[in-house]
Amino acid sequence: MARIDLDHIRHAYGGNRGPNAVYALKEVHHSFEDGGAYALLGPSGCGKTTLLNIISGLIHPSHGKLLFDGRDVTELSTQERNIAQVFQFPVIYDTMTVYDNLAFPLRNRGVPETDVDRRVRETLDMIGLADWAKRRARGLTADQKQKISLGRGLVRSDVNAILFDEPLTVIDPQMKWVLRSQLKQLHRQFGYTMIYVTHDQTEALTFAQTVVVMFDGEIVQIGTPAELFNKPKHTFVGYFIGSPGMNVLPARVSGKTATIGSQTIELPGGTGSSGAAKLELGIRPEFVRIGTTGMPASITKVEDIGRHKIVRANFEGQEIAAIVGEGENIPADAKIAFDPAGINLYADSWRIEIGA
Amino acid sequence: MLELKNVTKTVDGADHIRDVTLTLRHGSLNVLLGPTLSGKTSLMRLMAGLDRPTAGAIFFDGENVTGVPVQKRNVAMVYQQFINYPAMTVYENIASPLRVAGVAQAKIDAEVKRAAELLKLTPYLDRTPLNLSGGQQQRTALARAIVKNAKLVLLDEPLANLDYKLREELRAELPKIFAETGAIFVYATTEPHEALLLGGNTATLAEGRVTQFGPTIEVFRKPNDLITAMTFADPPLNTIVLPKRGSNFELDGGVNLPVPAGMAGIADDSYTIGFQPHHLSLTRKGSGAPIRAKVSTMEITGSESFVHLDFADARWVMLAHGIKSFEPDETVEVFLDPQHIMVFDSSGRSVAQAKVG
Numbered sequence: 001m002a003r004i005d006l007d008h009i010r011h012a013y014g015g016n017r018g019p020n021a022v023y024a025l026k027e028v029h030h031s032f033e034d035g036g037a038y039a040l041l042g043p044s045g046c047g048k049t050t051l052l053n054i055i056s057g058l059i060h061p062s063h064g065k066l067l068f069d070g071r072d073v074t075e076l077s078t079q080e081r082n083i084a085q086v087f088q089f090p091v092i093y094d095t096m097t098v099y100d101n102l103a104f105p106l107r108n109r110g111v112p113e114t115d116v117d118r119r120v121r122e123t124l125d126m127i128g129l130a131d132w133a134k135r136r137a138r139g140l141t142a143d144q145k146q147k148i149s150l151g152r153g154l155v156r157s158d159v160n161a162i163l164f165d166e167p168l169t170v171i172d173p174q175m176k177w178v179l180r181s182q183l184k185q186l187h188r189q190f191g192y193t194m195i196y197v198t199h200d201q202t203e204a205l206t207f208a209q210t211v212v213v214m215f216d217g218e219i220v221q222i223g224t225p226a227e228l229f230n231k232p233k234h235t236f237v238g239y240f241i242g243s244p245g246m247n248v249l250p251a252r253v254s255g256k257t258a259t260i261g262s263q264t265i266e267l268p269g270g271t272g273s274s275g276a277a278k279l280e281l282g283i284r285p286e287f288v289r290i291g292t293t294g295m296p297a298s299i300t301k302v303e304d305i306g307r308h309k310i311v312r313a314n315f316e317g318q319e320i321a322a323i324v325g326e327g328e329n330i331p332a333d334a335k336i337a338f339d340p341a342g343i344n345l346y347a348d349s350w351r352i353e354i355g356a
Numbered sequence: 357m358l359e360l361k362n363v364t365k366t367v368d369g370a371d372h373i374r375d376v377t378l379t380l381r382h383g384s385l386n387v388l389l390g391p392t393l394s395g396k397t398s399l400m401r402l403m404a405g406l407d408r409p410t411a412g413a414i415f416f417d418g419e420n421v422t423g424v425p426v427q428k429r430n431v432a433m434v435y436q437q438f439i440n441y442p443a444m445t446v447y448e449n450i451a452s453p454l455r456v457a458g459v460a461q462a463k464i465d466a467e468v469k470r471a472a473e474l475l476k477l478t479p480y481l482d483r484t485p486l487n488l489s490g491g492q493q494q495r496t497a498l499a500r501a502i503v504k505n506a507k508l509v510l511l512d513e514p515l516a517n518l519d520y521k522l523r524e525e526l527r528a529e530l531p532k533i534f535a536e537t538g539a540i541f542v543y544a545t546t547e548p549h550e551a552l553l554l555g556g557n558t559a560t561l562a563e564g565r566v567t568q569f570g571p572t573i574e575v576f577r578k579p580n581d582l583i584t585a586m587t588f589a590d591p592p593l594n595t596i597v598l599p600k601r602g603s604n605f606e607l608d609g610g611v612n613l614p615v616p617a618g619m620a621g622i623a624d625d626s627y628t629i630g631f632q633p634h635h636l637s638l639t640r641k642g643s644g645a646p647i648r649a650k651v652s653t654m655e656i657t658g659s660e661s662f663v664h665l666d667f668a669d670a671r672w673v674m675l676a677h678g679i680k681s682f683e684p685d686e687t688v689e690v691f692l693d694p695q696h697i698m699v700f701d702s703s704g705r706s707v708a709q710a711k712v713g
Contacts, residue, residue, distance in 0.1 A: 043519045043521060043522070141392065143392065172392050174391070174591075184655070185684075199519040201520060201657075205655075226658050226679050229657070242659070243524060303553065304573050305552040307632065326634065
């Protein structure tokens with residue numbers, strides 16, 4: 001496995017490098033540590049798949065270099081980069097047996113047949129298809145085929161990295177849990193360098209140690225799930241991660257207080273005047289308390305989704321969401337309060353530190 | 357009102373739909389929830405008149421429509437794939453069913469504008485679908501279904517190809533849009549979480565059977581049988597088979613789980629206990645005894661931790677608030693509130709249901 005360095009990578013489709021080029025990927029300068037589990041998370045068109053394809057060699061970047069363990073691989077083909085890839089839709093040989101599908105990448109590289117057999121059997125156990133080894137792939141269900149694809153990605157132990165492009169999209173929710181936790185166990189056991197592209201926050205946060213959030217061709221934040229949840233660097237991260245996303249409310253700030261509409265909120269600390277055009281207070285629904293004391297708000301809707309309720313309310317003329325536990329009551333004349341631990345401030349959409 | 361009476365569909369000797377009886381009312385949102393190949397699409401095709409049932413009958417507002425083809429029914433469908441006419445503008449895409457029906461231009465214009473407003477497409481009416489995002493393309497398909505003014509609208513995993521956040525947005529709007537039209541809405545999904553967010557009613561499907569039908573939150577909280585409970589669970593339902601003796605279910609290692617009040621009358625036998633991941637906790641709630649389980653994997657979302665646990669032969673998931681930093685193979689003490697367990701007999705039928713709230 002290898003450390004992967006992205007050295008000032010930029011990419012514009014269509015080979016346009018001129019001043020009017022539209023960059024699908026703006027400047028990306030980042031390192032993926034050897035043995036790390038990373039997720040690239042963002043909406044359609046954010047550049048995450050472009051970045052993955054640059055790492056795999058399917059796309060040659062317009063600018064910048066790609067290094068594996070310090071070696072420049074920018075000009076190398078996918079084959080020469082020695083990586084494994086798992087795509088959104090199953091890529092398998094329908095006429096081959098499940099066993100032979102898994103053996104293929106190994107035999108291709110001249111691995112001795114005894115080692116092939118051992119690796120294939122281990123992988124079959126991992127993906128839960130041991131009983132299907134002799135079946136032809138044709139006629140298997142979509143999720144079984146995708147498991148074979150995953151297996152092919154995992155069968156070689158000598159690759160530099162394993163790249164996943166939305167690998168669980170076609171998998172049913174309950175099977176996702178099983179496969180995700182198997183991927184995690186594999187990562188722990190074998191220390192693969194894994195890069196996993198997804199638009200699904202749950203998949204990204206649960207899979208990766210480090211999540212790279214992308215928006216509009218740029219990395220907006222790199223962090224652990226806890227950092228992305230507690231301290232989103234940009235309001236986009238606040239919105240994109242969390243379900244519902246962070247409440248972002250226009251505010252005026254003076255010393256240790258913030259004012260929203262006619263309400264004044266104590267801040268956990270002071271902040272210097274930033275001179276920003278736009279100041280906002282961000283608070284996740286998990287930190288909005290509903291009770292009998294606090295600020296007035298009128299509840300517009302309560303969605304009972306089983307393990308908790310999502311309360312939608314109007315607060316100072318704005319929509320605000322709160323999460324209330326399964327057994328908790330919502331008083332008739334409800335008031336809201338903000339847990340200071342969950343308050344973030346944003347100047348022109350970027351987070352500013354709140355001091356002591 | 358759409359009524360399915362003992363509807364069965366057999367294809368090449370295999371039952372795709374087995375003896376389904378279901379009544380759906382006007383103005384209602386009905387979710388068909390089940391995994392791939394459980395029969396959701398087959399059932400919708402029967403409702404639409406695209407397929408004819410092998411046995412049983414279908415009534416619409418009291419009229420027997422079994423065997424009446426889709427063209428002669430007032431049905432609109434939206435699929436997982438975004439299906440629009442690529443050469444037409446968004447306006448013409450939405451207008452197309454009205455043009456086919458020979459509606460006057462002034463009325464077409466009013467209807468298209470109303471639907472576009474509802475689905476936030478007004479700025480894009482002059483564009484062609486391929487110049488739109490996936491979310492806008494699917495909004496166009498939804499708008500076309502709405503102007504058709506169909507009495508039955510069938511949505512087959514309509515958000516499955518959209519980004520997570522777009523899904524969240526559109527999912528919140530859909531029930532409002534449905535409510536305005538007064539049609540019968542049927543919405544197929546593989547995701548329990550989506551069913552809960554949509555609300556309305558849910559029919560759980562397993563191997564071509566409707567295992568339960570009722571208000572969504574009730575089916576979730578009070579499943580009639582084990583297969584319904586398992587279908588309606590994400591993360592997967594935690595289960596364990598335990599013998600009941602007297603007032604306890606006997607867990608391994610001499611730990612007992614008290615039989616909850618209200619279930620005291622059940623016979624001593626072997627039962628499957630089912631419970632949701634958030635009903636397993638690190639702190640004692642109710643009269644539960646500590647259960648010593650081994651951590652296999654941790655998944656942390658930032659706000660919550662999913663702790664995968666091994667206990668005897670069972671693999672469970674515990675959902676804990678905040679960030680828990682357990683190591684794999686670490687032994688932890690967890691508590692299960694007996695008031696929140698579901699108990700199923702050897703045939704999988706619920707003997708009593710989990711406490712609500």
